Every structure is written in C-alpha cells, then in structure tokens.
Amino acid sequence: MVDPANTPLGKMLLEEITPVVMVLCTPLVEESCLKNGLSFIQMLSPFCNFTNIDVPVRTASDQPYRLQKFKLRLFYASDIRQPNLEVAKERLKQVITQAGEKDFSEMWSDPPQVNDLLSRPESEILPSWFQFFNEELVRTLSFSDHEAFDHPVACLLVVSSRDEEPINRFVDLFNTNKLPSLLNDGAMDPKILKHYLLVHDNQDGASEKATKLLTEMKSTFGPNDCQLLCINSSQDRQIHHQENPWAPFKSDALPTENLGCFLNFDDFNEIKDLMQELSSKHIIPYMEQKIRVLNQQVSATRKGFRNQIKNLWWRKGKEDASDSPNGPVYTFSSVESQIRILGDYAFMLRDYELALSNYRLISTDYKLDKAWKRYAGVQEMMGLTYFLLDQSRKEAEYCMENAFNTYLKLGSAGQQNATRCGLWWVEMLKIRDQIKEAATVYFRICSEDPLHSAVMLEQASFCYLLSKPPMLHKYGFHLVLSGDHYKKCDQVSQSLKYCDNVPNSRSSNILQCFHLQIKHAIRTYRSAVSVYKGTTWSLIKDHVHFHIGQWYAFLGMYDVAVTHMLELLACSHQSKTTQELFLRDFLQIVQKTGKTFEVLKLQLPAINISSLKVIFEDHRTYASAAAASVKESVWHSLEEDMIPSLSTAKSNWLELQSKLMPKKYKESNICVAGEAIKVDVEFKNPLQISISILSVSLICELSANLEEMNSDGNGSNIELQNDENKTSTSTRDIDSSSILSEVDLSLEGGETTLVQLTVTPRVEGILKIVGVKWKLSSSVVGFHNFESNSLNKNVAKGRRKAKYSPDNYLKFIVIKSLPKLEGIIHSLPEKTYVGDLRHLVLELSNRSKFPVKNLKMKISNPRFLNAGNQRELNVEFPACLGKKTNVVQSGGHSNINKVLQNVFLFPENISVQEETSLSWPLWFRAAVPGNISLYVTIYYEMEDVSSIMKYRTLRMHYNLQVLPSLDVSFELSPCPSRLQEFLLRMDVVNKTSSECFQVHQLSSVGKQWEISLLQPVDSILPSQSLFAGQALSCFFKLKDRRKSSTSEDSIPSPSLLLQSDVRLGPQGNSEALFDVYSSPLADFHNSERLHQGMPLQGNEYKVDFVFISQLLKGNIDSGAPNTPLLISHHACHCSLSSMSSISWLVDGPQTVQHNFSGSLCEVNLRMMITNSSDAVASVRISTFDSPSSSIQSSDASAPQPGLPPENQAGWCDIPVVNDMKVITSDALATRFTKSVSLESVSQFIWSGSSSTKLRLQPRSTAEIPLQISVFAPGIYDLSNYVLNWNLMPSSEEEKQGEASKSSGVCQGYPYYLTVVQST
C-alpha cells in the first residue's frame, strides 16, 4: 500500500485542508503589488507551500514530531465567506462548456473504438477537465460554518509605507464591520493571531522611512508580530524569472505578461523568509498552543466516566428543547465547537490520532443533538482521518457513506456537501482499486442539477471502462445516461430563457446558448455508439442512433446526422408511431442537407436478393412472363426433337464467331439488341407504415462493342443511370444505346412486391447489370449491387450451366438485332369444362425486317391442343363440324400422322414476313379435369444466314383450369335374342353445380357399328337438357354391321339404323349431326385412344363412342358470344365384359303343339355358332340329359366339380357357378324345391349324338341341327348342354402371346320350350 499522503486524495487533502490566513491590506499595498501584475496574495502564494519546513511539533502528547510539509492558504477577508452558489454554478458551467468546445473540435474524426480506448493509458482516456471540475466543485463549499478547517487561523494585516498614519491604518483594518461573518456571528473566536506587515515599495524611495515605521509598530503591537517587507527593488523591467513561480497562481495571465518583473532576487528571498517565519514562528506554535489548551479543556469537561455520564444526562434533558433542522447553534465558546476546532487543528498539524479521537467524541454529541450537518461533517473528517492513517478501510468507508447519507438526508441544503463528500469517497475508493464501487458512488452523487449529474455519470462511465475487467455494458449505459443529462441541461436553460422574455434580437445568441452542452451529449453518445456497435439489442441501437442523429442535426452537421439516421430505417421491431417518427426525421434531415444522398445498401425497402430472377432471350424467346418462368428442363424436353441438337448448334455458331468473340465471353449469356432483359426483384417494406419509392431502375454498364471490351476497360465503358447517359464518346445518339425502365411503387406496411425492371440494349457490345437503384424520397437514392455469388439464377442454361462462372450471370453479350416472332393464341379460355371443344387461332407476328422460315410447332399436350389446317382458319364453328356428305373423309387419317410425330410442320412455303402476322387455326379440347399447363413451342429459322443465331424458338405457356362437366359411362351387354347385337346403356351425370347441358349426339367410332335408340329420348328426357346434378340413362342397341348380312332377323329401316350416329336432341331439330370423322374430333379421339394406351386400329370387339352435348349458356367464357359450347366426351374401348370369340344362338320354335297320345314329340332346333376371331376354332357341343350321361361327359362337367349330386339329377338346369355368383340363398332354395317337385315330371332327351364336334373357319358361322324328344307336355329348359371351344391360333399370334382367351367352356343359354297337348 502506498503512503496515503502520496495518493491523489492524500495530496489533495494536504493541499486543501491547511491553515487559512486572513489577509487584510490597504489599497496602496495592492497598488504596489500590481506593478508586477500580481495581487498581494498572488505575490505571496508561491511561498506558502513548504515542502521541507522541518518544524518540531508537540501537540497533546509529550512526544514531539517533526512536520515536513506545510502549507498556508491566504485569503482576503472579503473572500472568507461562503461562495455564492449561483456564481459558482455559472463558473462550473463555463468550465464544462469550454471543455465541450475544446473536445468538440476533435469530433470530426472517427469515434475511438472501445478496444483502442482500452489499450491506452488511463490518463489519456479520462478527459483532463474532470479533475479540474471536481476541484472547483469542492471549492464551492469552503468556509462553511460547520467545519473549522476553513476558519482563519491567523490574520495578516498589511499596510504600505506610503499610507498615512500606518499605525492607525493597522487598527482600522481589523475593524469588526469589515470582518467576515464567520468572525462576527460567533462561529469562530474573533481573537485570532494577528501579524502586522509593513510593505515598502523600493521604487518610492529608500527604506529609512519604513524602518522608522517598523520600530514604531513594534512598540505599538509588540516586537514579535511586526515585520517589514520591501518589494519592487528592481528599478527597470529586467528581471525575468526563469521558472516563474507565480504562473500557476494567476490562471488568466497572458503569456507575454512578465509576472513579478520588479521583484529581484532579494525581494524574492525576503518574501520567502517572511512566509517561512510566519508559519514556523507564529502559526504553527500558535496552533500547537491552542491544541494543548483546548485539549486540556476537553479533557477536563468531557473525558472521564463522570463527565460522560453528565454529558449524556445533560444532552437528554436538552433533547426536546431545540428542534431546528440544523440542530442547535453552536458558538465558538461551546464545547462542541472547541472539540471540532481541536480536531481540525490536530488534523492540519498531522496529528491524526488526536484528531480522530476528538472527531469520535464530537460525532456522538452531534448525533444526540441531531445536528446532522455537523454530524455529517465530522463523519466525513473521520473517514478522511482513517484514510490518512491507513487504518481500517471499512471504518473509513463506513464513515464516508454515513456522512454522504446524512448529507443527502438534509435535502437540497446538504447536496453540495454530499457531492464533495462523494468525490472524496470516490477518490478513496479509486485509490483502493474499488473502481466499480467508485462508479456507484459517482452515480449516487447525481443531484437534480442535470449538468452536475451528467458530469458525474460520465465519470462513472469511465470508472466502468477502467475497471478490471472493463465493464463495457455499464460503460455504454452510463455514457447514454450522461448524454441524456447533458441534453437535459440544454432544455432547462432553453425553458429558462424563454421565461425571461428575452428580446428577439438576441435570439440567435440564445440559440447558441441552448446547445452549450449538446456537444458533450454528442461526445458521450459517440463513445456509446462505439460500445453498442453491432449490438442486437435493437431498442438500444435505435435510441442511440436516433438521438445522436438528431443532435448532430441541431448543430447543422447534417451529413453525420444522416449516417446515424440511416441505421434506424429498418426498425421493424418498433411501433408504428416510432417508425413514422424515425422516417420523418430522417427525411427532414436529408432535406436540410440540401443534397442528394446516394446510399449503398439502403435498408428501406429491403431487397430479397434470392428472389432475383433474370429473364433474357437468346435463341429462346418467350411469349409471356409465365412462359419464361417455366423450368428450362420442361422446354428442353419439349424441344428436344425439334431443334438442332445443342452441341452441334453451339459449335456451329461459336466456331463461326470464335475469332470475333474473345474466349472468356463464350460462356456469357447472349441477348439480342433491341430486346429487353427483364429482371425481377422483390422489394419488401419492413415497416408498418407505407412507403413510396420512385424511379426504381437497373444500373447497367454497356460497353459499346466487343473490341473496346477487349482492351479491358480503358474508360470507354458507358455507365448508364436512368436515362441520362453521361458519355459522349461515340458520335451516335447515345440515348439509343440502351433503355431502362423506371417503376414507381408504393409499399404498404409489411408488403412484399415483385418488381420487373427491364433494360433494353440498343447497340452491340457487352452489357453488365450491376445493380438496382431507387429513390426513397426526392433526395435519397438507394443502391443495391447484385453480388454474383448470392445470385440464384432461374434461367438455367441446360447442360451449359455448369461451365458458368458466377461473375457472368449478369453479363450479357449483346448481338445485333434478330427477327423475333411474337405469338399469341387468341381466346384460349382460362377456365372451362371437360370436353369443351373450340376453334382457336394462333397468331404469329414478326416485328423485324427480316423474314423467318421453316416454322415448326410442338405442343406438349396433344390431347388438349391440335394444329389445324390452314383452310380451317376462317371456318365457322361449330357448323364446320357438321356432316358434309360431299366431303371425302380422308382428312382425319392424314392428321393421324401429324399427331404421331408430335411436331407440326408448317408448310414449307410459309414464312413470316416483316411486319406481318401469320394466323393458324388450332383446335382445342379440354380432355381431363384439373389444372392444366399447356406448353407450345414454335421453332423458326432466320432467312438471314449470316447472323450468329440460326434459329430461335418461341415458347408459349398457358395455364387453364378444367372443371368436370358430364360423367359419361357406357355399358355393353349382349343381346340375348340376337346374335351380334348388343345393348348399350349410357349413363350421363351432370357433375357441375350450375350448368345445364343439352344432349346432342352419340356416335360410335368405326364403320362396323350401327347404333340406334331403343326408345326416343323425348320420353326419358323431355327437355333434352341435363340440369346440374341430374343423371340420365339411355339405352341403345348396337349392332355389328359386318355380321348383319348373315343375320336373318328383320332389318329395321335403314334410315334409322345404317349409321353410327344417333341424334339425342329433339327430333324436330334440324341441326346437323357432327361428324366424328372429320379433323378435330377424329384427331382428339385418336389422342384419347393413344392416351389410354390402345392401338389406333382397335379390336373389333371394342367400341369407341363419342358423346356430344352442348352448353348453351354457361358461366364459362365461350370465346364468341351466343355460341353454344360444344362438349364432346370420348369413351374408348367399351367392350362386353364376357364377350368371347365364339357366340351361338339356339333357334327353334317357342311353342310346340303335339298330341302325346300318339307318339313322343320330336322338336328340331338349330344352333348357329359364330366364330368372330381370326383363328380357326374347334367347337364341341355336348348334350346330356341324365346324371349318368353328365358324368360320362366328364370333360363337360369338369368346370363344376363342386356341384351337389342331387342337383345333377333331373332335367333342371345346372347352375353355372361362375355366372351366378350373386344368387342369394333363398333363390337357391326355391330352385331346389322346384327341382324336387319336378323330379316326377317326365323328361326330354336329346336326340342324336350327344357330342358334336366341328371346325369353324375364321369369321364364319355354322349351323348345327339339334333335336330333342319330349315325352310329356310341359315347359322345358333346354340349357343342359355345354359348348367347348378351342381356338387354334395361327403361328404368328402364338408368338405374340396373345392375351385373349383361346379356349373356353360355355354352359348353354336357357331356352324355354313349351310343349302343349294338342287336341
């Protein structure tokens, strides 16, 4: 531990708590001194401080000690009073303001970083004026009546030798009415040590007169107390003191002023001796003596047990007597004052033990008397004494805290004392390395005076910075608090000045006054900014930046203000009002600067870089933005077989161009002059308030041509900003070199908007998209550079993508302008119903001068869209679909080829010329419900062969929503009574919610089928309209026309039957039926078939149907008004579920009349067997009439091995298990009972051979005669026969492994024969 006396606090105490000498002098003395530029006190001051006085001192104890250091404080009598608080305050304020101005000059530099600060020595970190401020603050409290150490110990009476009647002057000087109040009001003993000094100015003449006066004085005042001082011995101003001892004591001295110029070395020594003698011969002995006297008194009255008891009792009795806030008034003669004086004198003479014991003694007294101020003062001194004794730190701190708290308890009266006490305490703590505690004490010193608080808080913050380890969080917080207080004093002074009603003429002056301390505020906040740099505590960051920004703006330093305000812009966490405030202030400040700010990475609005999307067109062009956003792979697969393969194409044109184009740009993107490059950027407003941004545009660099680019940026790059192009290197109109689009938009709070910006290069060269810029208000321009590595490029380049270096993403080679086709499909619906059939027109237009040729088109989904013929362009729809008898129906077949290829080739002779357009018909049919994406790509070649690109493609993309309309299903079942005839049931359900469809037509596809209505539709569906949710079932008869020749059934009228179409509409309707074989319908039908995986040439046993209905007035836009929507439904491959290759029909009489009395009845039957397959069939018919025969024909009964034996008896039919799975148990039961009851009935027997075998040639019909013998009348079921058939496939079919059934066993059909007894 260092000697406490050598610590800063110790030194300060030894300086400050020293005996005071009151100086009373005549004006003539002052006059003489002023010749040297010094007052009398100033002249003496340098000689009051003795570092080695070496005086033996004996105080209360008998053991003397030697005093080495000693100091006297000299004051004029008029200054010995409590300083005026207001004056003191003003003075302090000035001190601070000056310091603020001085520091502020450094403020233009960057704020120091915290880490730099920490590495510096302590003395550099702390502003030097703190120390000065603290000392000034302590001095404001001198000459308090509750402390004795400021009370003058001695009085120095000075009279000039020029004065008239000097002796009388001496008496006059110590006149009571001129003396300070301390002596007059009894706070101190007026009988103090007096010392008489006669000053002689040698310039006035010789000193004989003075010595004469001295002897006179000696006789009057006593020989010891009088002295003569001769000054100004030097006659001319030659004396220059090398180390001018007066300089520190005259703070406002000018450097040119020669202080003490008339004081020569003799004077110098004389003054020195005078002061030395005064202190060692007079003051110290006087104090010694006084201590001894007082000590004796105190011992007599207060020491000892008896005295203590007496004292206690006496004080208790006094308790209720005095209740004034400061306790009783103590005069100098009171014991308490004397003890205090004793303590203070002892302290000043460094007898700390004695001082401490007296302070202890008096403190209890004051406490009991509730003289709080005095109590606190004594406690304070106790703390300091403990400190100087270097004993018991705890005690010292306890005493300081006690004193501090007691002063605070006094309220405003004690505030100043508390501050002083706190400062001493702080120093004490600092010396003991308790810097954190010191900081808290600084914090506690803060009073209501904002200026003092601000300084104290700033000092506290430095304490935190200097503590080990540094407490940066606290440092920042206290800096901010301090800054707020500095700011607050400005506001206080502002309001004060307004109250004073200062005239307007001085208002500018006042304005300056307002912002006296704002510089300090800025200084503290600037340090705080460096502490809070990069913090994620958003509110803190906003607060600091907002305030410092505002304050800079107050001072007119708008540039700095703006940099701070910029930090605030993206304050999404703040409330709406705060955001508004921030934005408004920011814009105001920006406006005040009067210039345009260009801010890189402006945070408002935020840009979502990952959303960046570049759309450009090289050989791929897009009809719409939607087409551009489709994945490249989709297009790639679509175009694969249409365009020349990429690798060859690339090598072709690159090889051609390799001389022209430097290799490093080979991999660049290519775009065409005159065609826009679109960049999609997403802007997000992070705030809750709406902002509007203006003139959003791209920043691009376009170098005029490739050669210039080769020489690597020799300054010829044209930087384009907005439309104002700054360069003028080329002779051409530079405005035409590129066009940038500008977008204005307004973003609501939290809104995200995708903005499409375009740049259109006009000349060949290299175009680089650098970034995006926008204007937040009229004067803030935000920039954002697209950094290539963070770029997510949506337009991939297929295989070549891997070769790209990221730098090239936004670099384009602009090639000379090329023809470009623009295409649109007119009136393609966005929303439609399944089956909707339309006639659309594709329009291709060419804007350029050069024609294009060799057009090809590919459609992703031929089920939906088909190219038509050129002659269909202007046809009337749907009338064109009507059946025309005279048209040879061959078009459908030619189209099949087109569909197969999937690529539609436009006729060779077609080329799209300049400024013309080509229209081409398209057929559309909504095949399936759902959201459908249609991709159409059109390939075309340039006629101009010299161009870099040989071909281009136009990509079109449409999305459409297809709603379910009608659900059509068909079911075929064989007609039981007719060979080659089928019953067709059609179920139609309207699946829509509101639409009403009108049924129109059902057609079967294929020539071999005839279709006819079983009953007119009028009877089922009188209105012909199918309302929402309604279902319709219709029955049709379907006949295989190929077999009709062999059929001997009655043929219905050919007009009805000989067609594959059935009109379902009203009979009277004259509307033509639609031709399902003509181009669009047939094409779509083929697509449907393809889709269902069927060969185009179908199996004859499968039937395709086309059901056509109309939607008269729908919610769907039909393209043309008043035209009904035509809805077609295609059902392919409807087949009979159990339809086999062999079919047969037993034919014979239904009823036979026979007289059984004669003979048994023989009935002849015919069986017609048809082989409809392409193979030869062998058929065996086995009849059986008894169980035995059934068993014999084991092969026949083999399929039914599980039949119960009783069922095999009798003539009843043997249930065919695989056909009758659905028979319920009671149905079986009735059958059994029936069979039992029929057991007795005589049977019929088959006549002839029980097994007949025959071969059937392909597609032939054979007839077999059958005969039965019936023995009794009755109804017989002639189904007990089995048909075994076996196809003998041809060799090639075998190889194919045909899945169709090649053999089978069929049970006979029920055939009921009624035999009646004839009469």
Added chain:
Amino acid sequence: MATTACFIIVSRNDIPIYEAEVGSAAKREDAAQLHQFILHAALDIVQDLAWTTSAMFLKAIDRFNDLVVSVYVTAGHTRFMLLHDSRNDDGIKSFFQEVHELYIKILLNPLYLPGSRITSSHFDTKVRALARKYL
C-alpha cells in the same frame, strides 16, 4: 403482480432471443428502451457473478433507481433477466425455474436452432401466464 417487469432471455453471445414486457403498468415507449439499457448494462455484473456460485438463480444483482434486475443463468449460459420493481424473491425464483423448463422444451425442438430468436407463440403465452402467476 409487479407494476413494471421486463423479461428478457439473452443467449450466450449476449443476443436477446426473447423479450416480453410483463408488467401490469401501461406500456411506455421510452420505458422499453430504458429497460433494455438497464438489462444490457447488468450483463457485466452477471458475467462477474455467474462464475462465483453454483446456483442458477443469482437473485437481485443490479439495480437502477427503484428497478431491480434478477438473473437466472442456465447451464448453457443462457441468461434469463428480469427487471422488476417488486420484492418477491421466491416468486421470481419459481418464475425462473418454470421458464427454464419451458426453455428446455424449446431447445428440444429439433427445428429450433440454439441461440436463435424464440418465436413460439405458445412459449410467449406460457411465459406471460407464469408472470401473472408469480410476479
């Protein structure tokens, strides 16, 4: 219920990952930032105290005027800081313990990246309910 209470969870990198004003007093614009300042400044004290004790609950460690900062440090050095003006040590301790449980549940969420902001509304409601219960 305390009239003023500000609860903040600070991650180990001194980043606030959850903030809630749970006091019953009417919200004031400038109070919010003062609270942040006080809590931020208290981090220094936490830094000193956290390693001197094995207890997670550090009690009231700092004060500013009549506002007290109580801190609870988890094993992962995540700090729960509560600024309050009420003197209810037991309640605050229970509050911290229950919030710790909630916080652990948040940590167990595989989609939660430790040290990132807690955005779960469920957590928020629970914390506010706990504040009503204990503070």
